Amino acid sequence: MAPSFALDGGSDANRAPPPPSVTGRFASVYSEVQNSRIFHTLPLPSVLKTPFTIIDGPPSSAAGNPDEIAKLFPNLFGQSSAMLVPGGSETVQLNQKLKIGVVLSGGQAPGGHNVISGIFDYLQDRAKGSTLYGFRGGPAGIMKCKYVELTSDYIYPYRNQGGFDMIRSGRDKIETPEQFKQAEETVHKLELDGLVVIGGDDSNTNACLLAEYFRSKNVKTHVIGCPKTIDGDLKCKEVPTSFGFDTACKIYAEMIGNVMIDARSTGKYYHFVRLMGRAASHITLECALQTHPNITIIGEEVAAKKLTLKNVTDYMVDIISKRAEDNYNYGVILIPEGLIDFIPEIQHLISELNEILAHETVDEGGLWKMKLTDQSLKLFEFLPRSIQEQLMLERDPHGNVQVAKIETEKMFIQMVETELEKRKQEGTYKGGFKGQSHFFGYEGRCGLPTNFDSTYCYALGYGAGALLQSGKTGLISSVGNLCAPVEEWTVGGTALTSLMDVERRHGKFKPVIKKAMVELEEAPFKKFASLRDEWALKNCYISPGPIQFTGPGSDAISHTLLLELGAQA
């Protein structure tokens, strides 16, 4: 019955013996659930349980502008994808000792620790006597050669645990010639055979530039990327999902499901929930598919249909009014964090304000507003006073509006309230409206990874080890067939250059891995679009409940993945 107890080792830990010494995370006590997760044994895809051969696919191209990508990556462009298959003659030489480095880059995502333990266990199993270094604090750790040797004891307490605290992450980038030189010095000093970069789109682009650089300089270090981001916007055919998305969405969906039941029980609140996800609306879409809210705004649809803020508000107000006719004066509304970036009129208003505030005095009487274009003035007057003030006053040191600080959920509550008040006076709305705002963000980035993320990450790491031992570079670790039982998952690597396009910045072409946005023609959005009218007026709420690690629901995978892979099949 004890709610928590100290870490005291155990017998069936994942390959690692109990720690002999008490340092780092060991010093802390673990909750019963954290502790039990350490001992959770992870299944491996069967191809990783036997000797394997690497089969190369056909030459690859790029996601766009292949000629420019070819110029930027003369040594790597066109690389084949690699796929592991059991047995065969080209079986990778076992017991070749390797020195490998690993780095976490960017924001946290549940499962990062398991990628690292996957690499470690691969080396233990297939390349005895190898060394794994963890660079501390993200790419800066590579540049400054700050690292720690990752041993069995060191990794042990982080198995299946959330967070990135084993070696921490960072947002620095290796960009300038000096920085590339620093990285080269580090890998030279540590005699690295390989480096695994765990990160999002930018970090994987960086990983590929590093792979190209090392190859061009005849440095022996190979570089493999791993797809990480809770936002779910780093994916392609060979990389069906980024890790962390599954756990984060389930954590948010638990909370959304709870406020849905709350809404239905009290019958008097509209809960406006803003969800993390700066660029793409995948998280919002997945949470909607899991919980069936009354209203869900998808940024990509707003952009595609060129909707204005007034359009979006009217859409909400129309549904709220209709629900009031059925005596439903409650509901749940999901809003993606990045919504404002999808509405061009807001961007226009902000740039006009920037211009005016830089050159004019803002008079009390409001004459300054005459400088705004008609469209921007109309929008400005439509905004709640608190948002107007935020746009006028709260500037960063460069004088820019802090768009990310705008609490969109509160903004909509006020705008909806104002519109409903109008309709009330016109006699077209007779309901009662009370808004409650929520932002679900940080609580989703560091949760204990789900069974799916734990297993997926472990396979990504284990596979990355295999790719490095096979002499691959410039690939992203790719684990596929994810809707099948784990044994049948495929393992391989995809040429990072094949995910790239170029963007022109400061007159130069820069390689970028394009963010995978919500596609309005693909299965997840289409399913949502086909059901949302029913969800709007009826109450089809589903409460997913807390993430389970054993028993019913514990092996569920995301709707997005199920639908995307189902549509491909």
Add this chain to the structure above:
Amino acid sequence: MAPSFALDGGSDANRAPPPPSVTGRFASVYSEVQNSRIFHTLPLPSVLKTPFTIIDGPPSSAAGNPDEIAKLFPNLFGQSSAMLVPGGSETVQLNQKLKIGVVLSGGQAPGGHNVISGIFDYLQDRAKGSTLYGFRGGPAGIMKCKYVELTSDYIYPYRNQGGFDMIRSGRDKIETPEQFKQAEETVHKLELDGLVVIGGDDSNTNACLLAEYFRSKNVKTHVIGCPKTIDGDLKCKEVPTSFGFDTACKIYAEMIGNVMIDARSTGKYYHFVRLMGRAASHITLECALQTHPNITIIGEEVAAKKLTLKNVTDYMVDIISKRAEDNYNYGVILIPEGLIDFIPEIQHLISELNEILAHETVDEGGLWKMKLTDQSLKLFEFLPRSIQEQLMLERDPHGNVQVAKIETEKMFIQMVETELEKRKQEGTYKGGFKGQSHFFGYEGRCGLPTNFDSTYCYALGYGAGALLQSGKTGLISSVGNLCAPVEEWTVGGTALTSLMDVERRHGKFKPVIKKAMVELEEAPFKKFASLRDEWALKNCYISPGPIQFTGPGSDAISHTLLLELGAQA
């Protein structure tokens, strides 16, 4: 692997067959976890599994002013506690048909549905042919005679589910003579033998007044209360905890644990977490004991030590400064929702502002501030501008400051920032500070009840049925010995009058069940106080993880309960 599926019955449901028809909640689909919970079989204390006798204890008194309570409850004052014991000669007559009503009163708490299914199953098991009515929408349902007959099929999909949506709740009170008369008419019309009131301190006071009224009028209806509130402030020796507290705290602790790992992983944020709980700080204390945050503010301690807002801010700033010396520029801070009410100087300021704003014009130059007392002026100047504005502008229709709307967590972030800036200029602080605010509230009220709350509520309801069949009235259902295995839990009832004191309102004595506040001399606070200095400077974070329904951690009970019962033992 399917993440959710429709309700399709099952074989081992808790006494209830699968529903034959599709109505109400059935119309919706359930998540896999929700669905599995329906089939979760609940253990009963062994005394409820056999024939039992009711043993009466000695006559009771009151929590305070027994003479006044005796006058207010001439028919009920002094009632004994009742305890169920197995077997014996006075075994309750089985198969006596009863008509019972049940009502949910006040805010939601996880487990309410299980109290109802406990009553229902008691009647099925021990009083075949009985009828259970659920009053809709809280006490208003009694007054307006709005009810539904609760059948096996009706109750079935709500078993072990969160929310109060089976019959909904409400915040009305039965207060005036007319309202008592209405209640009398309803129980007369339905020929009720008993009424179970599931609610907090106010609702249980109301239940007792109703019991007294019915007895005085020779109405046959008996009234039994049940202790409900996530705030955990309705408890006494015989009622060790109110239901919902366990689940709500675990949901909040999951989120707190996640942001702790996030804080440690990024190393750059202070998360300020405000936690629901309007009056007492039990939730904040329990969450602290579960997670070990760096700073925890307990309202009752602030009040006892007569701390000012500046004192509390300095406490935070001191710890943040010390942590910066160890290069820890991150942390987690818990703040109870009701904190402001514990700080007398804020109450003084607000009442002075109310006075001034009612009679004076507020001039731009700030001359109006001269009307404030020195202490209030000092406090006002100390407050961040946004809070000053909130105090000046955001008034309810009666012109009062909306204290509950003050986002205390944001207020502290700003005040801490200002103080740290000062120290930076004085050279006594060299760290970096970024605050992130959170409010964890609504997401905790309607979660799926934990195994503890599910079982506890079921026993409370089952026991309430037993008390009614035994002819008891004016008692609150009491289930004790909660740290022992469920079989050994005790079941009985405690005289509601024994929990009461009087308050003088509008010149009259009103009976009240005093809220159980955090006691600074009791075990939970003392344990916290003995550890908090270590938690402040070291990082002893514990991440409880999501609530589990099976496996490790699934049967854990709250630290508060463990410590309180441990201290009593």
